[in-house]
Amino acid sequence: MAKTKIVSKQRDAELTKKLILDAAESEFARRGLLGARTEDMAIAADCTRAMIHYYFDSKETLYRLVLERMLSEQAKVAQGFDINQGTPAEALERFLRIVMTDLRENRNLPLIMLFEGIQNEGKFYKQIVIAAIYEPIQAMLERGKKEGVFRSDINSLHTAINIMGACLFYTMSRNNLAHMFEGTPDILNKELYDVHMEQALQLIITGVKN
Amino acid sequence: MAKTKIVSKQRDAELTKKLILDAAESEFARRGLLGARTEDMAIAADCTRAMIHYYFDSKETLYRLVLERMLSEQAKVAQGFDINQGTPAEALERFLRIVMTDLRENRNLPLIMLFEGIQNEGKFYKQIVIAAIYEPIQAMLERGKKEGVFRSDINSLHTAINIMGACLFYTMSRNNLAHMFEGTPDILNKELYDVHMEQALQLIITGVKN
DNA sequence: GCGCATACTAACTAACATGTTAGTTAACCG
DNA sequence: CGGTTAACTAACATGTTAGTTAGTATGCGC
Known part of the structure; x- marks a missing residue:
């Protein structure tokens, strides 16, 4: 059997944060605050659930930030x-x-x-x-x-x-x-x-x- | 302290089933299948969660029945x-x-x-x-x-x-x-x-x- | 290349969700 | 009434979810 070298992906805090925010945005748009699953966000953002808590305190904090980002975008329009x-x-x-x-x-x-x-x-x-x-x-x-x-x-x-x-x-x-x-x-x-x-x-x- | 007589409400299977279906319908309309909470349905229907499983096998079965009821209503329109x-x-x-x-x-x-x-x-x-x-x-x-x-x-x-x-x-x-x-x-x-x-x-x- | 900060993971815990079960009470029928 | 059935409850068992923590690995300045 060929030995498979597992290449860990590059570390990039800013990218990871953005991927989490993006994933959270679509997950919240699918199920709302309560129904959203952090596990599904983690999968979509290609990271672990722990990373969500590492960068964003709680699901609710993340939700607030997603709202803020969206609304500040909208305000410009x-x-x-x-x-x-x-x-x-x-x-x-x-x-x-x-x-x-x-x-x-x-x-x-x-x-x-x-x-x-x-x-x-x-x-x-x-x-x-x-x-x-x-x-x-x-x-x-x-x-x-x-x-x-x-x-x-x-x-x-x-x-x-x-x-x-x-x-x-x-x-x-x-x-x-x-x-x-x-x-x-x-x-x-x-x-x-x-x-x-x-x-x-x-x-x-x-x-x-x- | 005045003694309060607790009057248990009348037993009525058909009414209870209807109350559960109604409560489930609005709860599903609030959060969808996954996000809906059976506890909230029970509160709205003024019964216990166990009653939901007594009359309707599972949350998913209940959901199917709610859909059926709504759609057969709609079909007539x-x-x-x-x-x-x-x-x-x-x-x-x-x-x-x-x-x-x-x-x-x-x-x-x-x-x-x-x-x-x-x-x-x-x-x-x-x-x-x-x-x-x-x-x-x-x-x-x-x-x-x-x-x-x-x-x-x-x-x-x-x-x-x-x-x-x-x-x-x-x-x-x-x-x-x-x-x-x-x-x-x-x-x-x-x-x-x-x-x-x-x-x-x-x-x-x-x-x-x- | 060595040390250090920080990005990240695995393995947990606590809280909460659904679904089950054994037992209780109300209604109904003789 | 008294016994049987069915409506209902409380407490439990099981699974799932959010959040925590202790430790690992990576990149970067020196």
Whole structure:
């Protein structure tokens, strides 16, 4: 029998920490804080469970850090966006395009937020993030109504929610929808996701216009 | 000290079973199969954990039964619906109204389905249910396109998904959205839910029309 | 190449989860 | 009533999970 030399992988604290954070993010997006298994994170990060406690005190601390990382990423996205630039329809489309484009990268955010609301009663995250998405949409809808280019019977809060529903559902339900796109391992691939984006935008923009 | 007579509650196997099923349904909708805690179900059903195993063999068996109950309920909803009755817009609106109205009762279905896809890779449920919702919508969209009343650039699959997104998101995200309707303990109350429905329908129907 | 800091592991413990079992109490029927 | 069945409970057994700890190995400065 040939002797197999076991090559231990290179030591790299920063890389290991990042791998753990990444693994934790998808695991939390799968099962939420309570349901997440550190063992599964360790496997995904290619390290031992002990490493999680070595770098991140507890599962809860890790969870807080995952949230922080995601939210600080999200905060940048629509930073400095001017809701009054262009027509209401143009502005709304531009905004939703930014949000959805980012969502393909930041794909775990919606599910983790959903879990946060369902399982933890929003104990760990600030509602600021949510407001940061809904408020501009509502404002743009109101402007469109005032300018007479959007339907006057629009309830801006409910419509903002329904718009976000159309924008987020595809990303959140990727596992459930996968079988409808047979032969496509990841329906968040750029080509298909672009179709979703365009279709969503057409539905929404046409839907709010007079 | 006053002597307190402890009155043991009446014995009722059918009621207990129903209470367990109901409790299990919401617990599974909160955390999914793996994350759900039988202890929490027992508390919600006002019985002991042992009763769960007395009536339902295991957590997984209970889960299967919860799924079955929900799906057989869902199957009835749009039974015998004629997608060709009335104009495409009328038919689509009628269909979505039925689906959304039922969703207020069957409010755990979307979340349990979501979990099923994310956590269990759809191991326990048949994709038939999903198809039963998307196929009629796609068909109605196609008819509308052919008759020239719906936009010709509609991709019926993506649009059907985006439409369902608008319909389901409000229900699924009720915990996250609650704080936007301050002072409303349950945003699925009839009055508010009706507003959501009307707003969603307006967005969708306007959105698909030419 | 030697010593030292630190990345990392294996093997634990404690807490918590599900599932079991032996026994208790309530209801029902004669 | 009195006995039998079925609903239910408390305590236990078993397995799983988070977190700890004592020790090993690797890379790096000198």
